[in-house]
Amino acid sequence: xxxxxxxxxxxxxxxxxxxxxxxxxxxxxxxxxxxxxxxxxxxxxxxxxxxxxxxxxxxxxxxxxxxxxxxxxxxxxxxxxxxxxxxxxxxxxxxxxxxxxxxxxxxxxxxxxxxxxxxxxxxxxxxxxxxxxxxxxxxxxxxxxxxxxxxxxxxxxxxxxxxxxxxxxxxxxxxxxxxxxxxxxxxxxxxxxxxxxxxxxxxxxxxxxxxxxxxxxxxxxxxxxxxxxxxxxxxxxxxxxxxxxxxxxxxxxxxxxxxxxxxxxxxxx
Numbered sequence: 001x002x003x004x005x006x007x008x009x010x011x012x013x014x015x016x017x018x019x020x021x022x023x024x025x026x027x028x029x030x031x032x033x034x035x036x037x038x039x040x041x042x043x044x045x046x047x048x049x050x051x052x053x054x055x056x057x058x059x060x061x062x063x064x065x066x067x068x069x070x071x072x073x074x075x076x077x078x079x080x081x082x083x084x085x086x087x088x089x090x091x092x093x094x095x096x097x098x099x100x101x102x103x104x105x106x107x108x109x110x111x112x113x114x115x116x117x118x119x120x121x122x123x124x125x126x127x128x129x130x131x132x133x134x135x136x137x138x139x140x141x142x143x144x145x146x147x148x149x150x151x152x153x154x155x156x157x158x159x160x161x162x163x164x165x166x167x168x169x170x171x172x173x174x175x176x177x178x179x180x181x182x183x184x185x186x187x188x189x190x191x192x193x194x195x196x197x198x199x200x201x202x203x204x205x206x207x208x209x210x211x212x213x214x215x216x217x218x219x220x221x222x223x224x225x226x227x228x229x230x231x232x233x234x235x236x237x238x239x240x241x242x243x244x245x246x247x248x249x250x251x252x253x254x255x256x257x258x259x260x261x262x263x264x265x266x267x268x269x
Contacts, residue, residue: 052103052121056081059090066091093131113151138179139188162193169200177226178209203241223262242267 045052057080069075074094081101088108095115102122110130118138122145129149140159148167155174176190192212200220211231219239230250237255243262250266257269 051081051101053083054081055083055085057085059085059087062087062090066095069095088126157190158188160191161195162191163195164192165196166192166200167196167198169197171205172201172203172221173205174202175206176208176210177206228266 062077062082062085065077066075071094074096075092076096077092077100078096078098079100080097082105083101084104086106087110088106089110090107091111092107092115093111093113095112097112097115097117097120099119100117100121102120102125104124105122106126107130108126108128110127112127112130112132112135114134115132116136117140118136120137120140120142122140122142125142125145127145127147127150130147131151132147132155133151133153134155135152136156138156138158142164143160143162145161145164147169148165150166150169152166152169152171152174155171157171157174157176158179176192178189190207190210192210192215195212195215197212197220198216198218200217202217202225203221204224205222206226207230208226209229209231212235213231214234215232216236217240218236220237221241222245223241223243225242225245227245227250228248230247232255233251233253235252235255237257238259239261240257241261242264244265245262245267246265247268248266252269257267
């Protein structure tokens with residue numbers, strides 16, 4: 001006869017194992033498409049390790065830490081292992097999440113305004129309707145994450161967001177541009193390859209030297225955006241507003257631009 005609790009113990013072992021397998025497949029696919037800088041961050045990592053797939057804190061423990069935080073001393077969750085947790089709706093405004101592990105974490109409707117997520121891992125994470133205004137996401141790994149309806153206005157976004165979803169997200173004034181001072185690990189810039197930016201607001205955004213190959217900008221707003229040297233081969237701009245956007249030296253091979261709206265600068269089709 002099976003001892004009491006044995007079934008539940010098996011379940012606790014099975015769930016992390018299944019999540020580890022899914023994450024391993026996700027990261028294996030990511031390595032085929034991410035730029036050299038992203039690959040450098042992944043090189044040598046055990047992608048199925050507990051650090052990448054499990055949580056070292058509970059939601060209750062995170063809430064307790066947030067309760068002690070102040071504006072002068074915001075919550076310190078740097079390097080915290082929060083994979084797979086439900087942290088939806090929490091007030092993380094100004095929190096330090098540098099190098100935090102958020103793979104598969106649900107941060108929907110969370111307040112992350114001004115938060116620091118530099119070098120954070122958020123593979124497959126969910127930021128739906130979250131407030132990330134003014135946040136810093138430098139060198140972060142957010143492949144396959146969801147930012148639908150999120151507020152990323154004025155955020156610094158220089159990481160890998162390949163295949164991420166930004167449907168109806170507010171990214172007005174966001175900075176995706178390349179950091180020309182920091183190239184020791186490769187060119188750091190916003191990478192939106194194959195991302196879904198349908199109806200996203202990118203007005204006034206800085207996308208200089210950013211990459212968005214095969215991304216979908218259907219009915220997005222790029223008015224006044226800096227798209228100089230923007231790499232968007234194969235991207236879909238059908239119905240996109242481009243009034244005043246600067247496309248100087250942009251790479252637009254095979255991009256769909258038949259139904260763009262407004263008058264852009266230096267746009268050659």
